[in-house]
Each structure stands twice: as C-alpha cells, then as structure tokens.
Amino acid sequence: MLIGIPKEIKNNENRVALTPAGVVSFLTVGHKVIVEKDAGIGSGFTNEDYINAGAEIIDSAATVWAKADMIMKVKEPLSSEYQYFRPGLILFTYLHLAAEPALAQALKEKGVIAVAYETVAINKTLPLLTPMSEVAGRMAAQIGAQFLQKNNGGQGILLAGVPGVNRGKVTIIGGGIVGTNAAKMAIGLGADVTIIDLSAERLRQLDDIFGNQIKTLMSNPLNIAEAVEEADLLIGAVLIPGAKAPKLVKEAMVKIMKPGSVIVDVAIDQGGIVETCDHITTHDNPTFIKHGVVHYSVANMPGAVPRTSTIALTNVTVPYALQIANKGIFKAITENAALLLGVNAAGGEITYEAVAKDLGYEYVPVEKALEKELAAI
Numbered sequence: 001m002l003i004g005i006p007k008e009i010k011n012n013e014n015r016v017a018l019t020p021a022g023v024v025s026f027l028t029v030g031h032k033v034i035v036e037k038d039a040g041i042g043s044g045f046t047n048e049d050y051i052n053a054g055a056e057i058i059d060s061a062a063t064v065w066a067k068a069d070m071i072m073k074v075k076e077p078l079s080s081e082y083q084y085f086r087p088g089l090i091l092f093t094y095l096h097l098a099a100e101p102a103l104a105q106a107l108k109e110k111g112v113i114a115v116a117y118e119t120v121a122i123n124k125t126l127p128l129l130t131p132m133s134e135v136a137g138r139m140a141a142q143i144g145a146q147f148l149q150k151n152n153g154g155q156g157i158l159l160a161g162v163p164g165v166n167r168g169k170v171t172i173i174g175g176g177i178v179g180t181n182a183a184k185m186a187i188g189l190g191a192d193v194t195i196i197d198l199s200a201e202r203l204r205q206l207d208d209i210f211g212n213q214i215k216t217l218m219s220n221p222l223n224i225a226e227a228v229e230e231a232d233l234l235i236g237a238v239l240i241p242g243a244k245a246p247k248l249v250k251e252a253m254v255k256i257m258k259p260g261s262v263i264v265d266v267a268i269d270q271g272g273i274v275e276t277c278d279h280i281t282t283h284d285n286p287t288f289i290k291h292g293v294v295h296y297s298v299a300n301m302p303g304a305v306p307r308t309s310t311i312a313l314t315n316v317t318v319p320y321a322l323q324i325a326n327k328g329i330f331k332a333i334t335e336n337a338a339l340l341l342g343v344n345a346a347g348g349e350i351t352y353e354a355v356a357k358d359l360g361y362e363y364v365p366v367e368k369a370l371e372k373e374l375a376a377i
C-alpha cells in the first residue's frame, strides 16, 4: 500500500502523522511512504530524516493526496483539502465530525473511507484519543494558570496561594483522561481541585487515585452551577464518543463567575460544554473575553507541544495503520472490532451512529455501506 503524509495546515498545527521510525515500520513489511516536504519540521523531523528512513519527499500536497491509497493525518481536513477526496480513498485521522458538518458532507459525497482516531474503541476506552487527551489535560491546568495572571487578562490568582492566602479553585467537569490529567497538574500546582462526572464508578476510581487531594461531585445542574460559580479555573473535559458535547455550563452560570476567571473548554473539538464557548480559537489568538471571563477554546491544543505529541500519537496510531496496510481496509475492519468502530464515513454513507444522529443523516452501519466490498474479501 502507498501511504501519504501531507503537511498539516491548521493554525499552529506542528504535529505530523508519521515519524521516520513509523516510515521504517511500513517499509519493513513492504509498503511505501510518501511525505510532503517539510511535513515533519514542526516536530523536529527533517526531510533528510524521512529520506534516510526510506520515504520519498514530495513537493506538493495535491500529489501526496492523489497518489496515496491511505492518507494519514493528525487534524481533520480543512475545506481547502476537500478537493482531494475521492471514492475509496482511506483517510485515517482525527475527524470530530459532529462538530464539522461540512466535512462530514464532503466525505459522504465523495465516498471516502474515513476512519476517525477518536472513535476507535476497545472496552469503552479510546486508545487513539488517550495520548492526546493526556497532553491536553496536562496543558489545560498549565494554560489556565497562565491566563489567571493579571498581565494575561486574568484575576491575578496564583493557584497555589501562599501561606495565609487561599489556594485557587479549579473545577474540572468530566473525569476521564483529560480530567484526570488536568487534575494531576492542578494538584501539582497546589490548587483546590473539584472533579465532576456523571459516572459514580468513575468518581469512585478518582477518589481511589487522588484521595483527599480532590473533591468529587456527581454531575447534575445544581452541582455544576455551584462549582462553576466558585471556580477560578473551569476545565471542560466531557465526552460522549462521536456525539456533540452537551452544553452543561449555561451562559447564566458564566455570568456569575468572578471577573477574570478562566475557562479552558478542552471538549471544544466536539463542540464544547460551555454555552459561551461559541467558537474555536487558535494558538495565534487563543482567548476571548465574555462576561468578564477569559475563554480558551483551542481545538488542537497538543499541536503546541508537537515533539511530545507526535511521538505519543504515532506510538498508538501506527499499529492500527499497519493493520490497514497489511490486510487492506476491508479485512482489517472485519477482523478488528476496535478499528470498525473508527469508520465514520464509507461508501457514501455516514456510518457512525452518534455522528449521523447529531448531523441529521440516516445512520448506515459499515457492514451495509460496504456490503459489496466486504462480501468480496
């Protein structure tokens, strides 16, 4: 199979979908890799590194897309890339389609086989989302602390406090991978941390992990309203896989937060859990102020720490990509239920139920959308 690696074009997205080590993994088993010129530079991998690993460097994105059987990316294609879609092209990347209706439509219309990293699932875990959630969760506390500084628009709070002065309060809604990693960092920074989740089992696990370093609360509108009101830093970390994030923090709750408080809505890639986080921001201009509260809603947070993120991401994506390359997409999804769950669009249909429901498409299971292809293997 010919694997194509375009350069990422989203604002300040410095990750790349394959490292030179990943190139070697593909070549060793007989595949070929083409990499767009400078695709790895932001992550510290030069064109020479890729050539030495055995990849071919190609000057134009259009050629990479046109030649490859499978395109591996990091972020969802932007509208300028939709022109490269074609029937049967395998696209393996983050997609977050519930928040990207135009992309969903383009993938559907063009019959791309689109496998989303974030919905590949084993036993209710999301192995291709986890490392980036670890990065974003850790960053969320760090970024929140930074924007709480007066010179950055915040109320001028040091999360750790000092002897004789209260610690800053951090409220984390969603206690999964992002939430747990945000909590680790916030505790490390000395903050007073509360985690809210809908799952009693998860709250029990968090209590076991952190003991009395955190408070846990069941997710309900009253608990959320009270914890948001007292938060200096609010971190949004809820996920319902594939679906648009629920708007758990209403505008009225934001209005009564202290001026200069900070919201980091990590879940913005799925639409965000805060009503006032009504648009995605970029690393170039990451915050906006609404009702006196600093809002941070960057959808590719790990893109700012690309060396760490690229290696962490490709550690987990390459084994799945190798299965696709070695077996072909149809056999790979038939034999690996985790990968099958990653297929969001195929055969001109939307094949992930939560995405279809949120975007108003008929849900067509992969087995039906690819009936002929799967029967032929």
Ligand SMILES: NC(=O)C1=CN([C@@H]2O[C@H](COP(=O)(O)OP(=O)(O)OC[C@H]3O[C@@H](n4cnc5c(N)ncnc54)[C@H](O)[C@@H]3O)[C@@H](O)[C@H]2O)C=CC1
Binding pocket: 118, 129, 130, 132, 133, 134, 136, 173, 174, 175, 176, 177, 178, 179, 196, 197, 198, 199, 202, 219, 237, 238, 239, 240, 246, 248, 265, 266, 267, 268, 269, 270, 298, 299, 300, 301, 302
């Ligand atoms: N902005 C960015 O750059 C990045 C964003 N993310 C996003 O962060 C979000 C969280 O991801 P993960 O932590 O990996 O997901 P996860 O699945 O590990 O955790 C989600 C948690 O939300 C909880 N939850 C569900 N409904 C809830 C509700 N109504 N109230 C409170 N809690 C609720 C679940 O019980 C679970 O513990 C996702 O949208 C993910 O795509 C991840 C990485 C980077």
Ligand SMILES: CC(=O)C(=O)O
Binding pocket: 075, 094, 118, 129, 132, 133, 269, 299, 300, 301, 302, 303
């Ligand atoms: C998860 C995701 O969308 C990211 O790492 O950018």
